[in-house]
Amino acid sequence: MTVAYLTGEYPRATDTFIQREVAALRALGIEVATCTVRRTGPEHQTGPEQRAEAGRTFAILPALASPRGLLRAVATAARHPARFARAAALAWRTSPGGLRALAYQAIYLAEALTLAGHLRTIGASHIHNHIAQSAGTVALLAAELTGLPFSFTLHGPDDFFATDRWALPEKIARARFVACISAFARSQAMLLSPEAAWPKLHIVHCGVEPGRYRPGPRTGTRLLFVGRLAAAKGLPVLLEAFEQALRTRPDLHLTLIGDGPDRAALEARARGLPVTFTGALSQGDVAEALSTADLFVLPSFAEGLPVVLMEALAAELPAVATRIAGVAELVEDGTSGRLVPPGDAPALTAAILELMGRSDRPSMGAAGRAKVEAEFTAATEAARLAALFRGAP
Incomplete structure (x- = not known):
């Protein structure tokens, strides 16, 4: 079977877990055709793996912007007028309201037409979306245009902040299945769907390849953060807490x-402190x-x-993290790290x-690795997802 994977931007330096999932599915014999709404820039291609994926990924917007792509989209609509009418009605019905939102829905419909033409060309048999926002809407409409089964991976937290805007109840209702990355994500999907739909909500973690990661020489002095330098990450709280920790x-x-919109402000805030900003790094450098x-x-x-x-x-690195969403499903407080309230710098x-004062950090690290190996490996999670794809008629 050929599964079309759609995201808003692929590959991205911040979403290497999708790339690992794609590779694991391919290793299991599933043909995965990666598609992206926007083509990513070179800042996201931090290693040969990303560059190779970028080269084989179909990008919707560049195709739609070309005269040939635009004619192809129009031809797709004209070839199947009934399906186009149903997709247009679905775009109208799932609009959150207002002229601006309706204009975006029209754009998503045009993108879906472009994607639909590509899916017919490659003989896709299923559409799967990661991160169920605007790209999820494109996938939803493309499924209506092609008649292909549709599924998506539900992440959060942004998806849950605007469920009406992204028509999550409609997407859940129309999906063949929903892969929820945590029990917390599944619970939020349960809130948005009738009990009859709950059996199609499956927990499929975004896994890692433990073999890539090994402990090395450690000095007992180094703290590390990896992620996007943006408001959601709470980095001003970290800098405040770190400054206080330096007194002891x-x-x-x-x-x-990592990199992001708040980098300059954070660098100014950290001036004079023993803090290093590296920017985005490759998977190997992060490891x-x-x-x-x-x-x-x-x-x-x-x-x-x-x-x-x-x-x-x-x-095998102990972690301090905030007790939010699905984090407690991974970090066991007192066993592999500590969980603290969000926004609480003293805590x-x-x-x-x-x-940093505990002598049993190595045993905490070993407990954390055992947890990952038992429940969060890319190969195991991809096998669960592959079974869901193959179970779809």
């Missing part, structure tokens, strides 16, 4: 790997940084189930100092 442990150093760090810190305000936490635990400081 002036030998500590903090490294922040190396995880191997030599002593504590991973993720002070987020909003998350789904962070893959970077899986990577940290796989590297974060206390947790950092506690774990």
Whole structure:
């Protein structure tokens, strides 16, 4: 079978878990044709794996912008007028209201027409979407245009902030199945759907490859954050907590790997502190940084189930994270790390100092790796997803 995978941007440096999932599905014999709404820039192609994926991924907007692509979209609508009418009605019905939103729905319909033409060309048998926002709407409409079964992976937290805007109840109702990345995500989908739909809500984690991660030499002084430098990650709280921790442990150093809209402000806030900003790094470089760090810190305000936490635990690195969404399904408080309330700098400081002062960090790291190996490997999770694809008629 050929499964068309659609995301808003692929491959992205921040979404390497999708790339791992695609590779694992291909290893299981499923043909995965990657599609993206927008073509990613070179800043996201941080290694040969990303560059190779970018080269084989169909990009909707560049195709639609070409005269040939536009004519192809029009021809797709004209060839199947009844399906086009149903898709247009669905786009209208799932609009959150207002002229601006309706204009976006028209754009999504045009993108869906372009995608539908491509899916017929490659002989796709199923459409799967990751991150069920605008790209999810394109996938939903493309399924109506082609008659192909549709499914999606539900992440959160942004999906849950605007369920009406992204028509999540409609997407759940029309999906052949929904892959929820955590029990928390599944519970939110249950809130949005009738009880009769609950059996098609499946927990499929975004997994990692534990073999990529190994502990290396550690000094007992290095703190590490990996992620997007954006408001949702709570980094001002981390910098406040780190500054307080330095009063007790002036030998500590903090490294922040990643990029984002808040980088300049965070660099200004951290001036004079032993903090290093590296920018975005390749998967290999991140794995190396995880191997030599002593504590991973993720002070987020909003998350789904962070893959970077899986990577940290796989590297036998204890973690301090906020007790939000699905995080507690991964980090076991007191066993593989500590969980603290979001936005609580004193609690974060206390947790950092506690774990940096513990002599049993290696055993905590081993417990974290065991958790990942048991429940969050890319191969195991891809096998669950493959079974769902193959079970769809």
